[in-house]
Amino acid sequence: MRLLRLVLSGLAVLTYAATGRTDDLPPAGRPIESVVDQFVDAKMAADKVTPAELADDATLVRRLTLDLVGRIPTVGETDAYLKSTDADKRTKLIDRLMASTAFDRHQAIQFDVMLNGELARQGRGSVRDYLTQAMKDRKPWDQIFRELMLPGDTDATKAAGEFLRARVTDADKMTNDVSVAFFGVNVSCAQCHDHPLVKDWKQDHFFGMKSFLARTYEAGNFVAERDAGVVKFKPIKGPEKTAKLMFLTGAVVETDTLRELSKDEQKKEKEAADKKKDKTATAAPPRPKFSAREKLVEVALQPKEAEFFSRSIVNRLWHRFFGSGLVNPLDQMHSENPASHPDLLKWLARDLAAHKYDLRRLVRGIVMSKAYSRDSRYSSESRPEDKYFAVAKLKPLTPQQLATSLKIATTDPKSFEGLKESEFEKRIEQAEQAGRGLASLIAQPTDNFQIGVAEALLFSNGDRVAKEYLTDGGGTLLAAAKAAKEPTDAVALLVRTSMARPAGDDEVKALTAYATERKDRAADAYKQILWALVTCPEFRFCH
Structure with a gap:
């Protein structure tokens, strides 16, 4: 029987590759990630598109941490993942991140922006407090929809009323x-x-x-x-x-x-x-x-009408994790704007409804897929169109992602070591809170993102970033760099902490030379190096 299922699954992939459709969708109960990969791989095969290689471990742990909990990983988290030989380390990482309180807070921020956009940034319509509790309580999407449309008089649901109040x-x-x-x-x-x-x-x-x-x-x-x-x-x-x-x-x-x-x-x-x-x-x-x-x-x-509801949230979550929706633009779901993978969208929507609109299950399935895990670098200059999801798309960090990541990137990594899980979670929450002020000054990215003049001036000429992040007091990364015995050690520490990856040989050589030439003012040299790292494109994007 198992062999028969495998044969039928293979025939389904071949049929899709040949015709662009299957007569029947994959059966219910299939892991989400396997269905995602089936349809994405089949479309590439049909159109003779070569996918990018899978991302390396350092890239993947950074991407997952940014996408799931809204920050870059600490040095300890990165090192643990890179050194692990556990075949299930990726699954365990995803489950650990999704079990954290930071996951609930990050999802609440993302959904608040999705629901309110600029209204939320104007201080109107925000239902972040409601959403944070809803995510913590693991409320399904249909219940969240119901409570936003029908806010009650309890503390838990009254806060949901702000969505309608801002538009009344x-x-x-x-x-x-x-x-x-x-x-x-x-x-x-x-x-x-x-x-x-x-x-x-x-x-x-x-x-x-x-x-x-x-x-x-x-x-x-x-x-x-x-x-x-x-x-x-x-x-x-x-x-x-x-x-x-x-x-x-x-x-x-x-x-x-x-x-x-x-x-x-x-x-x-x-x-x-x-x-x-x-x-x-x-x-x-x-x-x-x-x-x-x-x-x-x-x-x-x-059931007969819910297709719009379920397809829309599937498409929005797909867009969040891939940087492009199965249907684009996200608010143009109609018969004359078909999905890039219509059967995949239909299956995911059906699966979500069948599993009582469990958002966590859908998120986990998406990030477990091979399609999500591809490198953002491509082997040739002619990159495939976004609709194939053959290569990871660069995603600009959201204001809160950027601000929290800046705090972690400029903190002595030892500050996060040796902590109990609850203490680590508290330290991360403190980093989030410390970044809220800066986050309020950064524009929410759109699909056609370009860094605005205000952000460029904030990071290049403003003194707020220098005063809040580039100091060398106790517990800071710059203080740790100053205490390093050799410039090479300081440079390696600066790169490893801010970039969430080991420094390359060329980077160490070039940056060490820069610091050595300024050994009479080493503190300023390290400050300039750290500023260059946290303002570079690699830091600014999830890649």
Whole structure:
């Protein structure tokens, strides 16, 4: 039986390579990483694309640590991984990182940015505190979605209300933001007319989604919802229309609440709205008899309709770890913009739903794959297109990744040695907290990332980086370098700590020569070397 399964699996790969599709998706229960590699390898084979070699151990431990816990590894972590001969060391590293509290905090930051983008950086809409606890509690993605759409009055769920609160005064923005964040669909172009380029999206879709959300309003510390409401719109041709409660798939929720509020209802809403002035209110307004937002959650998670929901989060996580989505742009999931690997996306979405939207399981499967582990260097100048995932893509560090990594890169590595696990976790959290100020000054990277003028000036001319990271007081990397007996030892320590890898012979030779020429001012020489290391492209990117 096992031989038969292997033969059938091989035939599936050959069929995909020959036709670009399989008649049947791989069976449920297959490890995620094996399915990822099956489809990615098959597409490359079909198009005669040669993948890059697998990344070396130093690159892989740095990539995994950055992606999973938001920082570079310490010298001790890097050395332990490089020296280990355990055949399962990669699996154990992934499981250790994902079991840490730093994993929860990093995922919360990443999801907060994914949900809110620039709003979060403006101090609006951020649900980081809620997400941190949700990740710690290992809440599945569908539950997180439900609580963001239907924030309750408990401390745990009330914090989720900030997502809607930040958008409550602009129902059009709330409609598009919800569609983009949870379903990978930007419907804004269908607001004034049917989408001119995408036949999938009509005005009915935009205003149908708006009908689910337009009844939302703010009442004191809470996000409330009206018992009834109506959204009307004017098509390009024909009379004004009343929007139905219609999901992106065209599924309609029938209701008799599509009407204007009565005078009595308007009076009650005004009384609730007046509570905005009283931010000490602890009692949530009564829930509506018919909640349109609750119906949105219900229909979006129904098996026949959940494809948008599950595919979108799969695509976003794939983009985070690979630097490019299976569908690009991330908010353009429609029939005229197919995925690079449609069957892979379909299988991953189905698998995620079958396993109750377990985000950790999906993340682990992605980073366990061979596709994730490829080198970012390629053997020829003609690199394959991103859609093949044949070579790792450089990913700019996020503000918090960069700031935390700077703190670790400029700290004496002995500060992290000999600590109990709980003490090590606490030291890492302190590094994160120390970097928050700097992180607030760095722009969130986008797909077409270029270092901005503000960041360039911050690192080249500003004194904040020098004062916070390039000092030689006790416990710093520069202090340890100054205490080294020989310049070669100091240089090796500087590179090994900041770059999270052993120094190359050419690096040691060149940097030692630089330090030796300035032996009368060795401290300044080491400071310049460290500054050059932490501001170079190798440090700035996850590679």
